[in-house]
Amino acid sequence: MPLVSSTPLLRTARAEGYAVTAFNVHTLEMLQAVVEAATELNAPVILQTTMGTVQHLGADYVVAAAKVAADQTHVPVALHLDHCTDFAMVVRCIRAGYTSIMIDASMKPYADNVRETLRVVEMAAAIGINVEAELGKVGGVEDDIAVADHDATLADPEECVRFVSETGVPTLAPAIGTAHGIYKGDPNIDFERIGRIASMVDVPLVLHGGSGIxxxxxxRAISLGMAKMNVATELRIVFTDAIKKVFADNPKVDDPRHYLKPAKDALREAAKEKIRMCGAANRIKRG
Incomplete structure (x- = not known):
């Protein structure tokens, strides 16, 4: 089937009490493994790329690969641009065929965040593309965006209501204590805050920093209203560790197929684990 907007996927997930898993991919093998995992488990899935990945591979190449993967499966696949701070890249990815966009102006004053988010929402609404925005600041490092622990701020529930009302954004990523990257200690998630926000806004909520939770x-976060969980760092580690093991066992390997296949296989299993964790398995019936 063709690539789809993530809006209906996330609305269904929120209504039925599970989360769609969104995986950041950086290579063809990672993209294939994620879609294969979702296909095996009959689960909707979101492929994500960072700004850095778009710059590295090119939006047209990413879209072409994602379209082929979507055409070869019975499960719905969305393609999302994650944490984009550059309006020109938003436009470029929409034109290339992305079906979901995150405009991230969370580091700017509230009024600027509203203005920049509204600009993207108005552009995307006409062609049915999902838009995600962030309120508050999620700590950690995502691609080239770094937020120190002392700069991370949690989303205010009342402000979330205002933000959704003023922008019409169909998906909201409120900062609730998670962090990008692997946690140094236990995550400090504010579950009460998730519940309050979910009870006050009717749009699907996104859990950023899903690696290592x-x-x-x-x-628990999903039961309170999170409808999408992002996973990035864990996938990179699984993929890279599998390649390292191949070279540790046989340093003379020089055929990329011989070290990328084990990495792809390992990533597929890791993705399946996250999909099951989110309750998304067997949500799609084979046609």
């Missing part, structure tokens, strides 16, 4: 905390 214990399963019980993921499920």
């Amino acid at each position: 214990p399963e019980d905390q993921v499920k």
